[in-house]
Amino acid sequence: MTTDLADFITNAQMIDTHEHMRTEQVWVEDGPDDVLRSLFESYVCGDLVSAGAEPRAVDRLLEAADGDIEGRWSGVEDAWRAIEHTGYGQAVRIAAKDVFGIDEITPDTVRAAQPKLDELRQPGERLRILRDLAKLDHIQTDNGIRTQLPDASGPGFFFYDISWVGFVYRGVDWDLLERETNVAISDLDSLEQAMRRIFELHGKYAVAVKTQHAYNRTLCWQKRDRADAERAFARYRRDLDHTDEEARLCFGDWALARGCELAGEFHLPVKIHCGYYAGNGSMVTDRIRAGNLCPLLIEYPDTRFVLMHIAYPYSDELIAMAKHFRNVWADLCWAWSLNPVASADFVRRFIHAAPASKLFAFGGDTKSPTDAYAFSVQMRRYLTKALETEVEEGELTEAQAIAFAQRIMYENQMQCFDVEATRTANVEALTAAV
Numbered sequence: 001m002t003t004d005l006a007d008f009i010t011n012a013q014m015i016d017t018h019e020h021m022r023t024e025q026v027w028v029e030d031g032p033d034d035v036l037r038s039l040f041e042s043y044v045c046g047d048l049v050s051a052g053a054e055p056r057a058v059d060r061l062l063e064a065a066d067g068d069i070e071g072r073w074s075g076v077e078d079a080w081r082a083i084e085h086t087g088y089g090q091a092v093r094i095a096a097k098d099v100f101g102i103d104e105i106t107p108d109t110v111r112a113a114q115p116k117l118d119e120l121r122q123p124g125e126r127l128r129i130l131r132d133l134a135k136l137d138h139i140q141t142d143n144g145i146r147t148q149l150p151d152a153s154g155p156g157f158f159f160y161d162i163s164w165v166g167f168v169y170r171g172v173d174w175d176l177l178e179r180e181t182n183v184a185i186s187d188l189d190s191l192e193q194a195m196r197r198i199f200e201l202h203g204k205y206a207v208a209v210k211t212q213h214a215y216n217r218t219l220c221w222q223k224r225d226r227a228d229a230e231r232a233f234a235r236y237r238r239d240l241d242h243t244d245e246e247a248r249l250c251f252g253d254w255a256l257a258r259g260c261e262l263a264g265e266f267h268l269p270v271k272i273h274c275g276y277y278a279g280n281g282s283m284v285t286d287r288i289r290a291g292n293l294c295p296l297l298i299e300y301p302d303t304r305f306v307l308m309h310i311a312y313p314y315s316d317e318l319i320a321m322a323k324h325f326r327n328v329w330a331d332l333c334w335a336w337s338l339n340p341v342a343s344a345d346f347v348r349r350f351i352h353a354a355p356a357s358k359l360f361a362f363g364g365d366t367k368s369p370t371d372a373y374a375f376s377v378q379m380r381r382y383l384t385k386a387l388e389t390e391v392e393e394g395e396l397t398e399a400q401a402i403a404f405a406q407r408i409m410y411e412n413q414m415q416c417f418d419v420e421a422t423r424t425a426n427v428e429a430l431t432a433a434v
């Protein structure tokens with residue numbers, strides 16, 4: 001028997017704070033060509049490799065042009081048996097069952113499901129999957145670029161982050177930045193002008209600022225002396241590859257600080273990847289703790305920080321930060337598929353420690369609409385388990401649990417992000433363009 005709580009969580013419209021969603025054109029023209037690729041092109045490959053699959057067998061699994069489906073599947077089948085119950089594996093099974101009607105992944109069942117994928121890769125289907133099947137109010141995408149223009153494939157539905165990671169570590173195409181901003185960049189003064197210009201041009205269409213520099217450097221941040229940053233910038237600007245690590249960190253810290261100041265001024269939250277790495281063989285756990293960011297949070301009390309992925313596995317520290325800092329929100333994006341049981345437990349620990357207004361329930365963190373759908377189903381299932389346990393143990397009434405779910409699935413995001421202004425700016429720009 002389903003409860004009112006389960007019914008609410010299964011059907012409530014929610015906000016998706018983090019995706020890398022393919023554009024409509026890429027989904028239709030260059031999306032996954034076959035069902036095996038569609039099911040496995042996401043994070044799950046990391047688990048397959050950790051389980052012992054050869055990286056080249058995993059590459060072959062995704063090679064839709066290779067018609068030997070038996071050969072592609074047999075190279076990873078043992079590893080799949082070892083990981084089908086991880087969060088990633090579970091999401092694959094949900095997509096297989098719900099999207100393609102597949103109970104058991106075999107060469108025959110994926111071959112039989114091919115017409116369904118062909119149907120889904122038609123214009124408008126991407127929006128329908130996300131809006132109608134996943135029941136999302138809108139999605140927020142980081143597509144890795146600074147310039148955010150309205151997306152005509154779903155007016156008021158597809159929102160974008162301004163990417164800041166190039167400044168913080170990965171490097172900047174300076175010629176492109178000069179063209180985008182019409183500022184000649186020769187020193188920190190002119191760079192600051194260009195940074196401001198990015199916000200003036202794109203701030204009203206963007207929903208947030210985003211950086212995932214934790215993949216490349218420590219999250220530790222310190223306030224930098226301007227003269228040191230000027231010298232570091234001169235090297236960074238001239239030859240990134242031969243800039244020593246200390247200069248990169250110095251310039252990156254300076255640039256992140258400017259991004260946080262501008263984001264505060266332009267009322268955009270700053271999203272920062274914290275915790276686990278996708279892929280294999282590169283994670284350095286000390287770098288990725290959200291606690292490394294504390295000096296930054298103290299320095300910019302008027303900037304809203306969204307700390308992503310519950311900083312898994314350093315999640316309890318993040319609860320303490322959301323409890324302590326007025327300017328910190330915790331985001332469960334991607335976390336449910338990393339570890340659904342830990343995420344459900346995180347929600348329960350959060351309820352009893354930190355304000356209910358400081359948590360976001362969902363982001364799929366994928367480029368695929370069918371994966372985002374599967375992740376949303378997984379999240380709804382485990383959030384239901386977490387809150388039903390709270391009700392069973394007498395800590396929350398069912399009505400309180402429903403109100404809490406509504407907060408973290410929708411209301412908190414509406415309050416932290418300026419959703420209505422962003423939606424209006426995007427829709428008006430598209431209407432004016434017609």
Ligand SMILES: [Zn+2]
Nearest residue numbers: 018019020365
């Ligand atoms: Zn991401």
